[in-house]
Every structure is written in C-alpha cells, then in structure tokens.
Amino acid sequence: MAYNLGYLFNKEIYKDIKKSENKYELPNIKGTLKGILNYELEKIEEIKIGINSFNLKVKYPGLLIGTGYAHGITINEDFKIGLFFDHTTGLPIIPGSSIKGLIRHVFKNANSEYHLKEEYKKYLADKIKTINKDIHVTDKYLKNLEMEIFCGILNHNIEEEKRLSIYKRDVFFDAVIIDGDNDKKIVDEDYITPHTEGITKNPKPLKFLKVRSGVKFSFHFQLNDSQVKDDKGNKLNAEHKKDLFKKIILDFGLGAKTNVGYGVLE
Numbered sequence: 001m002a003y004n005l006g007y008l009f010n011k012e013i014y015k016d017i018k019k020s021e022n023k024y025e026l027p028n029i030k031g032t033l034k035g036i037l038n039y040e041l042e043k044i045e046e047i048k049i050g051i052n053s054f055n056l057k058v059k060y061p062g063l064l065i066g067t068g069y070a071h072g073i074t075i076n077e078d079f080k081i082g083l084f085f086d087h088t089t090g091l092p093i094i095p096g097s098s099i100k101g102l103i104r105h106v107f108k109n110a111n112s113e114y115h116l117k118e119e120y121k122k123y124l125a126d127k128i129k130t131i132n133k134d135i136h137v138t139d140k141y142l143k144n145l146e147m148e149i150f151c152g153i154l155n156h157n158i159e160e161e162k163r164l165s166i167y168k169r170d171v172f173f174d175a176v177i178i179d180g181d182n183d184k185k186i187v188d189e190d191y192i193t194p195h196t197e198g199i200t201k202n203p204k205p206l207k208f209l210k211v212r213s214g215v216k217f218s219f220h221f222q223l224n225d226s227q228v229k230d231d232k233g234n235k236l237n238a239e240h241k242k243d244l245f246k247k248i249i250l251d252f253g254l255g256a257k258t259n260v261g262y263g264v265l266e
Helices: 005-010 028-039 096-109 115-129 139-151 237-253
Strands: 016-019 023-025 053-056 176-179 187-192 206-211 218-222
Touching: 005 028, 023 096, 028 187, 053 237, 096 115, 096 139, 096 237, 115 237, 218 237
Parallel strands: none
Antiparallel strands: 016 023, 053 218, 176 218, 187 206
C-alpha cells in the first residue's frame, strides 16, 4: 500500500471529526483503523547508512516507541497512546537518540554511585572481554570510554583533556524497518488496563498501536576506532564497538514497557 501510515495514524483518522454535547464522533474511524492495521510493507531496497550496521527482529509481544506523544480522544475506538513515525516514509522508526540513550544508560550506571554500579560494571566488563579478551577493564577505562563515545572527550579529568573533531565522533542513526512479519504487516493493536480507580473497580482498557513481532529493523552507526587505551595499551576498534552496542540492545531491549516484555529483539 502506498499511503503514509504515520499520516493515517496522526491526521487522517481525525479528518471528519464531529463534536456534539461535549462528545466526539469519528464517523469513518472503522475504515481508517482497518487501513492502519492492514498496512502491508512494500518491498524496500535497503540503504546503507554509515559504515557499521546489523539487523534485529522484534520478538513477541512487540515494540513500543513514542508512547509519550499525545494521541487519542474520548471515544473507545481510538488509540490512546502515541507511536513514533518517520515524517517522510510514515513508517515506525527507532530514533538514534533512543538507541544512544539506552547504551549510555548502561555506561552511566557503571560509572555512577548508583547502588547497582558494581552489577553494571561487571556486565560491561564481561561483554567487552567477549569482544576483545585483551582489554583490561578498570573504572578509569570505562569512564574514559563513556566520555569518548557519548561526549567526544578524550582524557577525561586530565589536564590534557581534548575534544574530538566532529568527524571523529561516533554517530547513532535511526533504526529503520526493512521487512514486515510473515504477512508483510508491521503494526497491530494492543491494550493496557490500568486500575486507575482502585483494584476493586473494573479497569478501563486503553488501546494502543505497536510494532508487530517478526518485524525486522536495520541499525546503523558511523563508528570510529577508539583512542581510549587500557593500562596495557589495548583498545577497541569500530567493529568492537558495534558488537558491544548490539549485545547491549539484545540484553536490555528498546522502547517502552520493556519490564513486561515489549521491545525485546533477536
């Protein structure tokens, strides 16, 4: 189908909205919903963005990105939670900022006074050692690596501290859909039932749109060989960094509601 899914979800669905006695009506919502849920991905010629990439597939129950965006009116048929779409293609994407934020979250916790610091530090050390067994991971090494990757700063807290050229900094691009599920569909509806009026009251299900399980995303980065060395002079190259990022994404998931299974990839 050639129509723009993001436009359909955010604009077209409200095209013929009517209001009477403080109530909204969407006379054509059933047809619009059918168009959204039956959207089939057309063949995509994969575009190479950056120099480091890998593909991952969404696992059940799906993926939620952009739930903080406002969406929905006071009728039961409408979606109550937003989803993030690319403005040009209209397809759901995972913003590069979200990918970067997840990976930095792991580094930041390993380098903070957070009560799980040692757990995160051990996690990173183990992952780095599986990628390059020669690296001696210390607190100083992890902090300097964090500052290089996410801030473009070398020799953190040292008098010789310097900032990397913008051309030498690591870039995190948006992850884009390259294939749908077995039926070439990419989105589906789901429900959350918060007990906002207490556990003795009947919950009010809230409908939302999710990326279906089986949908494949392509992740792209422009990475550079690290200049941060351990105490023996060993360092990670660009492919090592890519492999580390992939392991973190697979272990922690992306998007909202990862604590109940959403956002898991394989």
